Structures are given as C-alpha cells and as structure tokens.
Amino acid sequence: MTTVLPQVGDARPPFELPALPYAENALDPYVSSKTLSFHHGKHHRAYIEATNRAVSGTQLAELTLEELIRTVAQNPDDSAIFNVAAQAWNHAFYWRSLRPKGGGAPSGEVLERIERSFGDFDRFKTSLAAAAAGRFGSGWAWIVADGRGIAVETTHDADTPIARGRVPLATIDVWEHAYYLDYQNRRPAYVSAVIEHLLDWSFVGENLSRAEG
Numbered sequence: 231m232t233t234v235l236p237q238v239g240d241a242r243p244p245f246e247l248p249a250l251p252y253a254e255n256a257l258d259p260y261v262s263s264k265t266l267s268f269h270h271g272k273h274h275r276a277y278i279e280a281t282n283r284a285v286s287g288t289q290l291a292e293l294t295l296e297e298l299i300r301t302v303a304q305n306p307d308d309s310a311i312f313n314v315a316a317q318a319w320n321h322a323f324y325w326r327s328l329r330p331k332g333g334g335a336p337s338g339e340v341l342e343r344i345e346r347s348f349g350d351f352d353r354f355k356t357s358l359a360a361a362a363a364g365r366f367g368s369g370w371a372w373i374v375a376d377g378r379g380i381a382v383e384t385t386h387d388a389d390t391p392i393a394r395g396r397v398p399l400a401t402i403d404v405w406e407h408a409y410y411l412d413y414q415n416r417r418p419a420y421v422s423a424v425i426e427h428l429l430d431w432s433f434v435g436e437n438l439s440r441a442e443g
C-alpha cells in the first residue's frame with residue numbers, strides 16, 4: 231500500500247513531531263498563533279510521545295506509522311495505541327490541509343470530481359460545513375476520494391479513514407482544542423473560516439494524484 235502522507239506516514243519509531251509547514255502566526259486571524267502553539271506544541275507532541283512509549287520495546291516498533299495504525303486498528307485490545315498513533319497522524323495531515331491564503335475554489339480534476347458527486351462546489355461546501363459542525367463530540371471531518379468522485383465523512387475521536395484503506399484528501403479537526411481559544415463554542419464559525427480561508431486545495435490535488443498514481 232502506498233504511503234498516504236510521505237515523511238510522516240512512512241517514518242519509523244521513535245517518531246518525531248513534524249514541523250508546522252508555516253509560521254505559528256501564519257493562519258491568523260482564522261486560527262491564532264496561541265491556538266497553533268498549544269495544538270501543535272502540546273497536543274500533537276503529546277500524541278507523538280505517547281505513541282513512542284506505547285511501541286517501545288515491542289514488535290510494533292518495527293512498523294511505520296501508517297502500518298502501525300492499520301495493524302492496531304484490527305484489534306480492539308490495541309485501542310489505546312490506535313488512539314495515540316492515529317492522532318499523531320491525523321494532526322500531521324491536518325497541518326498540511328491548511329495554508330495561509332487558502333480557501334477559494336479548486337479547479338481541474340478536483341473540481342470535476344466535486345461536481346460529479348455534489349452537483350456544484352457550493353453544495354459541496356454546504357455538505358462539508360454541515361458534517362464538520364454536526365459531528366457530535368470530538369472528531370474529524372474529512373474530504374476523501376470515493377470512486378471517481380469525492381465524499382465527505384466524519385470520524386469520532388481519533389478514528390481515521392486510513393484505518394479502513396480510505397484515501398483522505400484533507401481534514402478539519404473539530405475537537406474543541408482546535409477552536410475553543412479563538413471561537414469558544416462557535417464551532418460553525420471556525421469551520422466556515424477554515425473552508426473559506428485556509429483549506430489547501432493544492433494539497434487535495436496532490437493527494438488525489440498520489441492515490442491515482
């Protein structure tokens with residue numbers, strides 16, 4: 231199986247916290263530097279460190295991060311390891327799903343797929359916003375490849391589409407820690423800001439090309 235997120239997914243333990251792909255204040259005002267500092271420097275780091283502790287000295291330490299996630303996803307007894315490993319991966323994928331001056335509309339193959347599945351881009355955006363805002367409790371909203379089209383799905387807590395062999399194209403973290411400092415309880419305002427101003431459509435296109443490659 232090809233690596234979904236190169237450099238992160240194919241890394242082996244001890245895993246390292248991937249650097250943010252932009253400055254900590256680059257997503258202001260939509261995601262503040264204070265949020266990014268805690269989210270990346272504390273939350274994401276804690277998931278990486280917990281994953282390293284969990285696999286240290288076991289046969290699981292021989293697996294890449296994506297192999298580890300798919301392996302422990304098969305066994306309910308490994309749910310504690312799954313949760314931290316999946317969160318280590320999900321956050322790396324989330325940083326890459328955003329960029330300063332992102333948002334706008336995609337073109338080419340990505341837009342064609344969206345139109346095939348949703349009719350038009352506005353209906354897609356409405357579906358993504360509703361899914362992300364409506365996910366009960368903690369979790370993630372995902373744009374995923376779906377046959378010749380594109381689908382929107384959500385996962386609960388740490389769950390990730392790569393555990394089921396799905397191909398994610400971008401994600402929005404909807405855990406409260408992703409937006410509470412900036413938006414308090416207004417998750418829909420955070421989701422809307424991400425979609426309109428931060429989503430990196432070139433990353434979506436890269437993931438689609440890799441999936442088809």
Ligand code: MN3
Nearest residue numbers: 273403405408
């Ligand atoms: Mn998070």
